[in-house]
Amino acid sequence: MxxxxxxxxxxxxxxxxxxxxxxxxxxxxxxxxxxxxxxxxPVQVIATFDDYYRRLNANIHRGLHTLADEATAAFEGTRETARAFINAAEAREIVFTRGTTEAINLVAQSWGRTNLGPGDEVLISLLEHHSNIVPWQLLAAERGFTLKVIPVDERGVLDLDAYRDLINERTKLVAVNHVSNALGTVNPVTDMARVAHDHGALILVDGAQAAPHQLIDVQAIGADFYAFSGHKVYGPTGVGVLYGRAELLEAMPPWQGGGEMIATVSFETPTTFAAIPHKFEAGTPAIAEVVALGRALSWVNEIxxxxxxxxxxxxxxxxxxxxxxxxxxxxxxxxxxxxxxxxxxxxxxxxxxxxxxxxxxxxxxxxxxxxxxxxxxxxxxxxxxxxxxxxxxxxxxxxxxxxxxxxxxxxxx
CATH class of the missing domain: 3.90.1150.10 (Aspartate Aminotransferase, domain 1)
Known part of the structure; x- marks a missing residue:
């Protein structure tokens, strides 16, 4: 043993x-x-979820009463906890989603729909979860860009020579997981990010399987986007995080429309949108889940x-x-x-x-x-x-x- x-x-x-x-x-x-x-x-997360509904249950950001203020503070506290957990530069670079799948779809539908078209290429790897394959397939069929796949060897290791051969001036995005959910392979995402940036491409890292198991520093990695899910890191289901560099998020259009993500709405003048990250968080979010996610990340830090x-x-x-x-x-x-x-x-x-x-x-x-x-x-x-x-x-x-x-x-x- x-x-x-x-x-x-x-x-x-x-x-x-x-x-x-x-x-x-x-x-x-x-x-x-x-x-x-x-x-x-863990019980600490279960207790946080229970406490939210016993003491804080109110909609966030819009109310002026005590419960709304306290719920908002708890919700935004998780944003700062998530920022620190992955060492993002600013809390406004943290967008709450329903999970890694929705985070990747957000990037595809907002950044991808705006920036990808015929003649462009997106690289993914053979190690990817379907959530980092199908959104790009759907968008490629609509927008006309080419999807290319980085192969793996018999050990389940990415072929980095093939990666360097595949990437070129037409490559606009590399979308790759940090850790393979099927094999456990840990990918050299820092090196891959450097190669992507040398070719003028961005990199999106699916961190769903990395977040529970290793320290993550999105700035050291050089990630342009990074996503992970609450339920794989000792937290609740139905909540996740998308990190995006501030200048990228600011340039991206909203994906979903509704309340919370707007600044002004009018029939006479164009609707204007909230500042990041709120323009990507339409409607009432999973408030209790976000608050509980913050406690889960704190629990991981404590251990x-x-x-x-x-x-x-x-x-x-x-x-x-x-x-x-x-x-x-x-x-x-x-x-x-x-x-x-x-x-x-x-x-x-x-x-x-x-x-x-x-x-x-x-x-x-x-x-x-x-x-x-x-x-x-x-x-x-x-x-x-x-x-x-x-x-x-x-x-x-x-x-x-x-x-x-x-x-x-x-x-x-």
């Missing part, structure tokens, strides 16, 4: 913050290893992302070593730099069957294409099993997972 004694994360203390980890599934203690889909939520990253790296090492002993099991994604994601297939056993049967033993993993069908096709499969790790997982849970997996595989053969 990998040595965990030298690490500074107190996993027993962390686990006390997550009441759901005390439940049983099919009479077995829950072993939750589907964190790349959705992480669990320490460097401690979380080191713990998860050791969990991944232990899990990879343990399950690799199972006859016929093949790990997909062997990049030298990986986050806590372990994808695999087993000869003679369908991934869906493995997922259903291992759930009967109390172990929650993900099976399927993980919204990464082009990537899995590259490896000649249409589905994998995926175990993914968080700060509250333990080496003992990895052992239970491996033992359960071996038992399930023997049943299916």
């Amino acid at each position: 990998a040595n965990f004694s030298d690490l500074l994360l107190d996993v027993a203390r962390v686990r006390r913050d997550f009441p759901i980890l005390d439940r049983e599934v099919h009479g077995k203690p829950l072993v939750y290893l589907d964190n790349a889909a959705t992480s669990q939520t 320490g992302l460097t401690h979380i990253a080191a713990w998860e790296e050791r969990l991944l090492e232990h899990a990879t070593d343990t399950v690799s002993r199972i006859d016929g099991l093949r790990v997909l994604g062997t990049a030298p730099d990986k986050a806590g994601v372990l994808s695999f297939v087993v000869d003679g056993a369908h991934s869906q069957d493995i997922g259903l049967l291992i759930d009967q033993l109390g172990v929650a993993i993900r099976t399927g294409h993980h919204c990464a069908q082009p990537l899995l096709a590259r490896f000649g499969v249409d589905a994998t099993c995926r175990a993914s790790f968080a700060a509250y997982n333990t080496p003992e849970e990895i052992d239970i997972f491996a033992e359960s997996l071996e038992r399930v595989v023997s049943m299916l053969r």
Whole structure:
């Protein structure tokens, strides 16, 4: 077993913050290893959500009464927390969305619709989640630009030589994930940003899988846009963050129209819009979710992302070593730099069957294409099993997972 004694994360203390980890599934203690889909939520975040509806529930920005003022302060407090979490230069560079998917669509529909046309090119990678593929496909069909794909090698590592060959003076945007949700590959986004900028292109980074696992500095990366989701970083569903450099956001037209995002509306003169970030936040937002997201980010800071990253790296090492002993099991994604994601297939056993049967033993993993069908096709499969790790997982849970997996595989053969 990998040595965990030298690490500074107190996993027993962390686990006390997550009441759901005390439940049983099919009479077995829950072993939750589907964190790349959705992480669990600590009591501090649950309490914040509850407190909002008990004490603060009011619409924000427009009211003059006490509840509206307090709700607005809590909402805008999260904007500053999110700014600091990714080291954006200004809080006005933080736009709240429903998640990473909506954030990418916002960039596509606002910046992309304004700046892309025939003769232009957008580069994405084979590692992308569908949310960073389909919006560009839809827009390319409408606007007439070309979408090009950066390939990956047999380890699941981006081919950076191919990237440098593909990018040229026609490239207007590189859209790439920071960490692959399907394989765990950590992409060299700082180097990729430098190459993009050398060619006059912008870079959008999908950080949904990076935000829970490593320190993020959008200024050091050189990201023009960066997106992540609340529910993958110990927060609520239905909320996410889009970072955009201020000068880019200021030049972009609104995507959705309605209340809050306007300065003036008239039938006689053109409607004028609010300053950033508010011109991209039409209507009443998910206020409680945003406030709770702020508490989730604070919780992560309290535990320490460097401690979380080191713990998860050791969990991944232990899990990879343990399950690799199972006859016929093949790990997909062997990049030298990986986050806590372990994808695999087993000869003679369908991934869906493995997922259903291992759930009967109390172990929650993900099976399927993980919204990464082009990537899995590259490896000649249409589905994998995926175990993914968080700060509250333990080496003992990895052992239970491996033992359960071996038992399930023997049943299916």
